Amino acid sequence: MTQRGRAGSRPGSRPGARRRDEAADRAPAPPRIDLAAAKARVRAVIEPVVDAAGYDLEEVGLSRAGRRYVVRVLVDADGGINLDGVAVVSREISAALDAAEESGGEVLPGEYQLEVGSPGVDRPLTLPRHWRRNITRLVAVNGLTGRVTGVDESGIVLDVDGTPRALRFDELGPGRVQIEFKRLDDADFGDEEDEDDDADDDEGEGEE
Structure with a gap:
């Protein structure tokens, strides 16, 4: 500043x-x-x-x-x-x-x-370069919510519930990146290795 x-x-x-x-x-x-x-x-x-x-x-x-x-x-x-x-x-x-x-x-x-x-994630996607920079992200546009899987000179490919949808730039409204939170059951808390180590320590007790 x-x-x-x-x-x-x-x-x-x-x-x-x-x-x-x-x-x-x-x-x-x-x-x-x-x-x-x-x-x-x-x-x-x-x-x-x-x-x-x-x-x-x-x-x-x-x-x-x-x-x-x-x-x-x-x-x-x-x-x-x-x-x-x-x-x-x-x-x-x-x-x-x-x-x-x-x-x-x-x-x-x-x-x-x-x-x-620099722009935040709440910046609307209005230009081809905006879409290119958000490949793999989940976005909402034209009443659809899907993941951007491809961008070329004519438009984007949006994966909507497993179905690819090709949308031209001239028919796209402003897109919005959707904030995603990692599912709890997919999160890696790093505990499994510790639990395995604890189990190995327990098995080793009393073997002498």
């Missing part, structure tokens, strides 16, 4: 800090802007950066939060993206936004807070 134009340290950290923070509290709110146009400007700046890093830009969100704007960016990749990858691309996005401002093209007025992350 990156924040531009951060105010001084917290009150009490050093003399005069409280006065500066109080002045910041009285500062006027940022001017209202066309959020859709501003979001388009942000996307135009950061999309090449995300592409160059080898990721897909899944979503850009822009909202107001008090006296600053919040820019939320979701990135993803085949195989997912780890926290280190998120941190690296976050710094690169922040640098690109700063560079765009310094070159004379205002992207956002005033302060903003940048939040970069």
